[in-house]
Amino acid sequence: MKNVLAFSLSVLLLSSCGIKEMADEARDNLRKTGNAVHLQVLTVSLQQMLAPVNTESLTPPVRMFPYGDTFSKEATVEEATEAYHTFLVDVKLGGMTNKSNPTPKDVRLEGRKVSLAAAGVISAFLPHDKFVKILEAQVGRGRFEDTAYVIALTRYTYLRDFFFTSVVEKSERVNLDSVRKAVEYFSEIKYIAQLPYLDRVRLYVPQFVLVPSIDGSNNGQDTLEDLDVTISPTEYKLLGRKAIRRFERDEALKDQLYNTEEGRRLLAAFQAD
Numbered sequence: 001m002k003n004v005l006a007f008s009l010s011v012l013l014l015s016s017c018g019i020k021e022m023a024d025e026a027r028d029n030l031r032k033t034g035n036a037v038h039l040q041v042l043t044v045s046l047q048q049m050l051a052p053v054n055t056e057s058l059t060p061p062v063r064m065f066p067y068g069d070t071f072s073k074e075a076t077v078e079e080a081t082e083a084y085h086t087f088l089v090d091v092k093l094g095g096m097t098n099k100s101n102p103t104p105k106d107v108r109l110e111g112r113k114v115s116l117a118a119a120g121v122i123s124a125f126l127p128h129d130k131f132v133k134i135l136e137a138q139v140g141r142g143r144f145e146d147t148a149y150v151i152a153l154t155r156y157t158y159l160r161d162f163f164f165t166s167v168v169e170k171s172e173r174v175n176l177d178s179v180r181k182a183v184e185y186f187s188e189i190k191y192i193a194q195l196p197y198l199d200r201v202r203l204y205v206p207q208f209v210l211v212p213s214i215d216g217s218n219n220g221q222d223t224l225e226d227l228d229v230t231i232s233p234t235e236y237k238l239l240g241r242k243a244i245r246r247f248e249r250d251e252a253l254k255d256q257l258y259n260t261e262e263g264r265r266l267l268a269a270f271q272a273d
Contacts, residue, residue, distance in 0.1 A: 068121030
């Protein structure tokens, strides 16, 4: 009996080892498969975002939005930061030339605009928690600190110009869901505008703005000027007031905003602190 029990225990132990090995192998295969899918999603979304058919118009780059959304949600904090940094390097260094009067072709103006658009789209679609983690990892300590400031800059301008404005200024009809989306965008804009290091949130790009010649000035040649963008710390207050005025113009919506608990809460979100 004793020998039978020992034999049974040894069989059980061997079986358990076999099951553990099989489980470990299955987990390893799943991990490898997951990594492969992850990389494929990142690669395909970047390829499609930069495809010529999706970069023909960059004002706004709406055809890039779905792929930038996918990339930003799939990428890790580190992957998103490094991808953005790569685009930013191309934007800044790609315009260097020894020519005293460079042309847009000399400074690869169109290609650099695509890179800046791709970077801007990535920053705009980052989930809030990832954006915050980028700032926490880089500001004051990371090797991509300067890039983090520009991420905040383009996130602000894209959310303001292409998302917030689309609801507040370009929507023919608005409803309570419109207000919810406007609050979502406004909250992100406000968060960035209130960063304690807002003075460092700046984008400077040499030879990036094409100024066409007028009436034969500049010897009939277009000129290139630098791009220098910063954020006004009080602009978000004006945006909040603009949103309130827009939503109050709709009488039915105004009634919901002032006479329901959710409406009052949404309306209060646009108030300056």
